[in-house]
Amino acid sequence: MRFVLTLSLLFILFSSLPAQQMLSQDLKAMHDVLSKTYSYKDQINGDVKRTYYNMVDSLEHQHPQNDYEYFRLLAEMVEPLRDNHLFLYEQPKQEITSAQFRDTAFMRAYRTSAAFLNFPAVSLDLDSLEQQAQRADSNSVEGIYYYQQNLKVAVYNDGRAGEYKAVVLASDFPNWGRGQVVFALQHRGAGRYSAIFYQLAQKTLGFYRHVRYVRHALPLLQFKKYPRQPVYADVKAGTEPFLFSNLSDKIQYLRLGSFATYPANIARATKFYEQIRDSLTAPCLIVDIRNNGGGGNKTSGQFRRLLRKYAEKGKVYLLINYNTMSNAEAFALDMRDAGIATLVGETTRGMITYGSNTDVVKELSGGRYKLYITDMKGSARDLRYEDVGVSPSVLLNPDTDWIEQLKNLINSL
Numbered sequence: 001m002r003f004v005l006t007l008s009l010l011f012i013l014f015s016s017l018p019a020q021q022m023l024s025q026d027l028k029a030m031h032d033v034l035s036k037t038y039s040y041k042d043q044i045n046g047d048v049k050r051t052y053y054n055m056v057d058s059l060e061h062q063h064p065q066n067d068y069e070y071f072r073l074l075a076e077m078v079e080p081l082r083d084n085h086l087f088l089y090e091q092p093k094q095e096i097t098s099a100q101f102r103d104t105a106f107m108r109a110y111r112t113s114a115a116f117l118n119f120p121a122v123s124l125d126l127d128s129l130e131q132q133a134q135r136a137d138s139n140s141v142e143g144i145y146y147y148q149q150n151l152k153v154a155v156y157n158d159g160r161a162g163e164y165k166a167v168v169l170a171s172d173f174p175n176w177g178r179g180q181v182v183f184a185l186q187h188r189g190a191g192r193y194s195a196i197f198y199q200l201a202q203k204t205l206g207f208y209r210h211v212r213y214v215r216h217a218l219p220l221l222q223f224k225k226y227p228r229q230p231v232y233a234d235v236k237a238g239t240e241p242f243l244f245s246n247l248s249d250k251i252q253y254l255r256l257g258s259f260a261t262y263p264a265n266i267a268r269a270t271k272f273y274e275q276i277r278d279s280l281t282a283p284c285l286i287v288d289i290r291n292n293g294g295g296g297n298k299t300s301g302q303f304r305r306l307l308r309k310y311a312e313k314g315k316v317y318l319l320i321n322y323n324t325m326s327n328a329e330a331f332a333l334d335m336r337d338a339g340i341a342t343l344v345g346e347t348t349r350g351m352i353t354y355g356s357n358t359d360v361v362k363e364l365s366g367g368r369y370k371l372y373i374t375d376m377k378g379s380a381r382d383l384r385y386e387d388v389g390v391s392p393s394v395l396l397n398p399d400t401d402w403i404e405q406l407k408n409l410i411n412s413l
Contacts, residue, residue, distance in 0.1 A: 023070065024060055025365040030077045031056065033362045038377045039083035039354050052080055068120055068205070072196060074369060075207040079194055082386040084351040085326070087372040090205040096175065101201070107174035119203065121179040122167050129154050130169050138225065141185065141193070141213045144169070145223040147200065153182050153223065162187035166223070175203060183221060185211065192387055197221060210350060210387055214322045215398050233321045233346055233398045235291045241265075242272040244279060251410055252282040253403070256303055259295030259327045269299045273306065280310045284410050286403070287341065288319040294326025294355070304331065307340055316341035317406060320392055324348040326355055330382060332390050343392040344406055350389035353378035 034040045044052050056077065064070040071090060078088050093115075100106045110116055122129075133154035136143040141164060145153050152170040157163065164185040168176050176182075183197035193211045195218075198204065208220055215233060217224040241257030254276070258265055287307065297304075307316055318341040320332050329352040335341035354374040362371050378386075396405050 019070075020063070022366055023062070023064065023073065026074060026369065027056060027060055027077065029362075029364045030074060030371065033371055033373060034077060034081065034086075037081075037083065037086075037354070037374050039081045039086070039374060042378060042383070043081060048080075055080070066120070068196070071205045071207070071369070074364075075194070075196060075209075078207060078371075079188075079209050081209075082383065083354045083374055083378075084208075084210045084349075084386060085355050085372075085374045086209070088207040089199075089370055089372070091368055091370060092202040092204050093368075095202060101174065110175065111177070116175070116177065119177075120181045121177070122165065122181065124167070124179070126154075126167070126169060126178055129156060129167065132156065138216055141187075141218075143225050145218070145225055146227040147223055148227065151176065151182070151200070155185070158184075164193075173200065175201070190387075195221060212322070212350075214346070219322055231398075232401050233290070233396070234323060235288070242269060244272075244276045246282065247286070247403075247407060248282075250282055251284045251286060251407060252280060253286045253288065254280075255288045256300075257289070257292055259292060259300040259331065261296040261298045265295070266299050270302065273302045277306060280306070280314065282314065284315045284317065285310060286317050286319060286406055286410075287335075288403075289324055289328050289331065290319050290321040290345065290402075291323040292325070292328035292331075293323070294328045294351075296327055296357075300327055300331050304334060307335060308338065311340040315410075317344050317410065318342065319402065319406065320345040320348050320390065322346055322349055322389075324390075325351045329385065329390050333381070333385070336390070336393075342394065343390065344394040344409075345392050345396050345402065346398070347389040347391045348385075350385060350387045352385050352390070353382035 059073050059076055062073055064073055075088055078086055130144070133142060133144050133156055142155050142157060145155055145166065150172040151168065153166040154169055155164050155166045158165045166182045166184070168178055168180045168182060171177065181198070183195050185193040185195050187193050191212055193213070195208045195211045197206050197208070199206055211218060211220050215231065216226055235257065239255070239257065241255070243253070243255035245253045247253050310316065316335065318332055318335050320343055324332065325348065329348045332343055332348065336343050355376040356372070356374050358375055360373050360375060362373055364371070394409065396402050
């Protein structure tokens with residue numbers, strides 16, 4: 001195969017250059033792993049395959065000057081695959097423990113170390129950058145963001161089309177300093193960005209190929225422009241995954257917060273199903289799958305059957321949001337396509353197809369970088385929604401309570 005021959009030749013040509021040799025080995029290892037996934041087999045064919053191989057050939061001729069550039073080249077191998085369950089990440093060189101974070105002397109020494117002083121940073125006037133970011137349009141990805149109340153960053157265009165950096169302006173975390181780069185975004189079209197980011201505790205690299213700017217935030221990266229504003233589109237933290245209640249004589253509420261397939265959750269979901277299966281008696285039912293990260297049909301299947309039966313006599317409104325993902329997105333599509341439910345809320349994540357049954361992680365040749373791989377077959381239907389998400393028939397206002405909005409909508413009909 002041309003790809004393998006090219007890698008072998010490059011291995012010889014750069015044998016005197018350890019970094020180039022390691023890059024060649026890691027790119028080959030990446031290809032060996034990715035080529036066995038269903039997403040690769042489904043999507044990298046014909047002209048697309050030739051384009052992909054040409055891209056890999058060009059990556060092998062790059063000369064990364066630092067860890068970030070090296071990781072970026074590896075990430076480009078994942079980017080063409082519409083498979084958002086894939087995850088490339090870096091292992092910590094030396095893990096910092098929670099006790100060390102609390103150790104003032106340790107963190108003071110860390111801030112004088114090469115690891116801290118040589119960490120990627122910008123040499124801009126940060127006060128001017130902050131003023132510039134404050135003037136950014138609220139609908140733009142640029143601006144001031146916060147991670148909880150602990151980290152304040154400016155996201156700005158770095159001068160290259162579609163490329164943005166997030167730079168620390170202020171930090172309560174002792175391992176982060178002003179001017180250091182937290183993440184970088186690249187606009188990939190249709191509102192999608194890929195992100196290379198540093199994990200906040202260990203400052204190790206990770207890659208997301210599908211990030212969206214939603215509700216003045218980058219939810220996948222957990223950075224918000226307005227952290228004190230309530231997020232009505234999300235379910236409150238700590239909400240039980242399975243809930244049932246009567247909102248009125250006309251409306252009942254069913255919360256399905258997880259379709260995870262580990263044994264304890266299957267047991268909990270099945271027990272809940274048995275408790276409420278004969279209780280759906282109101283003319284209208286709100287089914288809330290916001291913030292449902294997915295799972296599998298072993299958990300969701302029983303609720304599909306329940307709602308199909310209920311829909312013969314009642315009206316189902318299915319609440320979805322950006323944090324509705326994976327099997328929960330497939331659940332929403334099934335309900336919509338079968339005419340069982342009206343979808344209400346906002347567009348889902350767009351992380352619907354493939355997935356992993358076994359949580360397999362593959363090490364690249366040097367052991368420093370790892371790839372969480374997918375081992376599940378996809379479907380042509382679901383692939384159409386990867387990166388795109390499932391859109392609702394009724395959009396809700398993100399600035400007021402969603403349950404109240406939906407109750408008012410139902411009562412007005």
